[in-house]
Amino acid sequence: MSERDDEGREFDLKWAEGAAHKEPSARARMLAARWKENPPGPVPFRAEPEHRGSGGHHRPWVSTVLVLGCVVxxxxxLGYADFGRY
Structure with a gap:
């Protein structure tokens, strides 16, 4: 490519990026058309998981007790291992 072609390409990019109106993408147009007929329902910020391990009877403190028990x-x-050295 010659230097003149590079200058023309750079001009075209600057002209395109500086456009006052930008056309939405094909996906955005598709979703807008779909939602016009059938708008989406509200979605919670953090959805509830469908499956929660053992039958859905999970208590939040169980994992905390398990982790703290492992740490103890x-x-x-380690304390008994060091105690045997002395």
Missing amino acids: AVILL
Whole structure:
């Protein structure tokens, strides 16, 4: 490509980016047409998961107790390992 072609291409890009009105993408046009006939319902910020492990009877404190129990077990194990050295 010659330098003159580069200048013309750069001008075209600047002209296109500086346009006052930009046409929406094909997907945006498709969704706008679909939603005009059938608007989407409200969506919560954080949807509830459909499957929650053991039958949906999950309690939030169970994982906390499990993690803290593992931490205490590791601390005790390391403490007994160091205690045997002395």
